[in-house]
Amino acid sequence: MKLLLKTDRYLLGRWKDALYQRIPGLEIVTFPFVGDPSDIEVVVAWEPPLGLLASMPNLKLVISTGAGVDHILKDPSYPKDVPLVRMVDPGLTQGMVEYVVMAALLCSRKMHRTFSAQARKVWEPETTPLAPDVTVGIMGMGVLGRACAGALRGMGYNVIGWSRTPKEFDDVQNFDGLDGLEKFLPRTQILVCLLPLTAETEGILGRGTFNRLPAGAAVINVGRGGHLVEDDLIMALDKGKVEVAVLDVFNEEPLPVDHALWDHPRVFLTPHIASVTTPESAIISVAEAVNELRKGLPLTNLVDTTLGY
Numbered sequence: 148m149k150l151l152l153k154t155d156r157y158l159l160g161r162w163k164d165a166l167y168q169r170i171p172g173l174e175i176v177t178f179p180f181v182g183d184p185s186d187i188e189v190v191v192a193w194e195p196p197l198g199l200l201a202s203m204p205n206l207k208l209v210i211s212t213g214a215g216v217d218h219i220l221k222d223p224s225y226p227k228d229v230p231l232v233r234m235v236d237p238g239l240t241q242g243m244v245e246y247v248v249m250a251a252l253l254c255s256r257k258m259h260r261t262f263s264a265q266a267r268k269v270w271e272p273e274t275t276p277l278a279p280d281v282t283v284g285i286m287g288m289g290v291l292g293r294a295c296a297g298a299l300r301g302m303g304y305n306v307i308g309w310s311r312t313p314k315e316f317d318d319v320q321n322f323d324g325l326d327g328l329e330k331f332l333p334r335t336q337i338l339v340c341l342l343p344l345t346a347e348t349e350g351i352l353g354r355g356t357f358n359r360l361p362a363g364a365a366v367i368n369v370g371r372g373g374h375l376v377e378d379d380l381i382m383a384l385d386k387g388k389v390e391v392a393v394l395d396v397f398n399e400e401p402l403p404v405d406h407a408l409w410d411h412p413r414v415f416l417t418p419h420i421a422s423v424t425t426p427e428s429a430i431i432s433v434a435e436a437v438n439e440l441r442k443g444l445p446l447t448n449l450v451d452t453t454l455g456y
Contacts, residue, residue: 148174148441149188153177153190153193165427173437188208191433192210197223198222206229208229209231212424214291216456233448235432236428236429238429239424239425243369244291244295247295248295250369251304255276255337257390263412282304282335284338285307287342287343288321289341296318307334308331309331311323329359338366340352344373345455348374349374350376362387363389364388365391366393369395377398380392381407394408396419
């Protein structure tokens with residue numbers, strides 16, 4: 148079986164070592180590769196170029212190295228009959244939990260005010276609410292959303308969830324659909340976006356959503372840049388509708404140096420590092436998918452390509 152690996156160059160060696168150790172009998176080639184595209188049966192990739200996957204007539208499986216698959220399905224030529232598996236990686240989940248907890252604490256403890264006072268060399272103590280007095284609303288209650296909800300609940304935060312389709316959980320009240328969104332947003336003091344990026348969720352963090360949040364709410368976007376209407380967020384910040392935002396993903400990456408978000412005093416920016424796939428732990432999910440393919444078993448973490456998740 149020949150596998151094409153397309154990932155960041157600094158990770159290639161680690162990925163190859165993990166693949167060879169965990170999956171015997173593989174022949175691994177890396178992108179860009181020289182050879183016959185018809186030899187490739189499995190692709191493990193992040194952001195494959197448009198048309199690459201369609202050029203492989205014997206392709207049997209595509210595995211995303213990230214939790215989302217929008218970077219693959221944005222290719223209109225993607226062969227929809229080829230199974231696509233998303234990444235479920237304990238390391239990826241742990242990284243996201245750590246980031247979301249950090250971001251929630253920054254927001255609920257009003258650390259933007261403290262850092263501003265420090266920059267001005269002004270001693271400005273103030274009282275901030277404790278976790279039980281704050282409601283965090285998580286949009287997207289998949290693997291990552293549920294893990295973050297559990298960690299935040301463990302710290303004492305009130306946590307509610309929202310999904311496009313109905314889901315039920317024993318420990319978190321979950322809303323769904325447009326009607327549910329109308330009930331979910333007014334209760335949400337810290338909004339966390341962990342949705343998959345689809346045609347239905349693109350731009351969901353826009354003026355309509357911000358106007359439904361309680362005054363002084365916080366926004367944390369760790370989904371995709373396409374979820375956020377950046378100009379609408381800046382307007383909501385300037386009008387005081389949103390007090391603070393923590394952003395890890397953007398419509399254009401790297402974020403242009405002249406973008407207004409860089410200098411906004413109530414925005415924390417990070418360069419898409421909230422959760423990074425670690426080859427040594429992600430290989431468990433990859434090996435599972437390859438072995439299921441070899442044995443003709445149903446694929447775990449299979450994506451519905453018509454829905455995008």
